[in-house]
Amino acid sequence: MKRVFTSLVLLCIIGASAQQFNKEITTENGLQLLVGQINLEGLQSQPYGNWFQNRYESYHPDETMVNLFKEKLGEYNIKLFLGTWCGDSKRESPKFIKILEAADYPMEQLEIVALDYRKGHYKTSPTGEEKGMNIIKVPTIIFFKDGKEVNRIVESPLETLEEDITQIVFEKDYVPNYAY
Template identity: 30%
Template sequence: MKKILLLTAILFSTCIVFAQSAEISHDPEGNKIIKGFISRQELANDSSFTWFLQNQKDYTPDQSALKALRANKDSINIIAFGGTWCSDTKYILPKFYVLSDASGLSPDRITLIGVDHNKKTIQHLSEAFNVINVPTFIVMKNGKEIGRVVEYGTTGMFDRELGQIIAGKTN
């Protein structure tokens, strides 16, 4: 428990101190890679990330997930790890933001951290949170991880699985 609280405290203090801290590079395919903290505005406004707004179109969030997130929006935080180069992140992350908007989840309750192709990020955060694949959405409540969805989840419906974690209906 102390370790989880310490990791959470480190993460959020690092967010404040290094809010603008990120390493930017490009891979051989020309993808812009952000390694570190990423703002939603950066994804929406940077011409390198046209996929962000495009993949928000025509998405309707799972209603059970929306209900769970609305009911718990003031008691959870979500830490999302993603790769701006990763096809799964490019598809899922924009939809996650549609879900969070529809639920009224405050942007202050979402921390987005970019990783490189090796799933590494600044300050060793991906290692601290044991991130193996991206995107990974970690749901935190009272400083403790209550669950996570990795990539599309186990059922292929990342939003429904997030809702189940938030509602406390996981096995």
Template identity: 35%
Template sequence: MGCNTQAQKKAVKNSVGDLVGITHRSDFKQAPYNSWFDANYIAYTVDQKSISVLKDAFKDVQVKVFMGTWCGDSRRETPRFYKLLDAINFDEKNLEMITVNRSKKTPKNLEKNLNIIRVPTFIFYKKDPKTNEKKEIGRYVEYARESLEKDILKILSGKAYKHSYQN
């Protein structure tokens, strides 16, 4: 079962033009979002040395992303993340993309109890083999410490990792 267990409600454009709610890649392919999405997707070069290792590391991983279409960091990192997912043939049914307003909220409180302070926040989950419950294994927040690929690989491989706002 994928991350998309909540009712699939399409994100809506709020009064200032920001998408808010559960979003899909196709939303970013529409104007005005495609101007930054397409440019940043095309401009990013995935670290090819990391691809085979990441492909294995992403096995049985689910990802929940909180981003803002108004946020410069989200506009940079989200297309890069999609390009990385494409490079490893990640099944997007295991991805839940949630766009937030400038207060980092959604109408359905999808951010509730997840401590979303900065965006983008990519939360990685795996099922606990003992309890079979989905468990957070780490998060990538706003920008890389080393690189997108290397930071995510540390999270997925269980190595010590602190996102950009942890000491």
């Protein structure tokens, strides 16, 4: 009996601390948003799938550039901060995901965080993943190596996503938009 009780307590603790993915909220004016940690299923669900799938399917990554960074990209963990309400996020995020897939990037090393749009919650997430990350524009794509930030792409690439990723993973002189 004691084992059963201990097991139940442990399961409750694990369940309470587990991250909820694809949390959806509706604003006062009826706009649906994803907030907090999300995954590809969330982006592919409706109404987000309307913009995500179309842009994802119509984008063709530059295979020559992808082949340049393909081997090195797996050395990085990546955090993608976006807004499902943001035009720049809607434009860049599907392309970025398609590039990662073309590079055979281990998707478990990608963390996607959707930020809020509402007044008083602007560019925040319910569990605070953005805190201390200096997120001023979305999308912001942050590349980490050995737990340390190496560089980021902010709002849009300087050249193309593929060229900017190449610059970052080969640790060239790359200064993102809105450098801090």
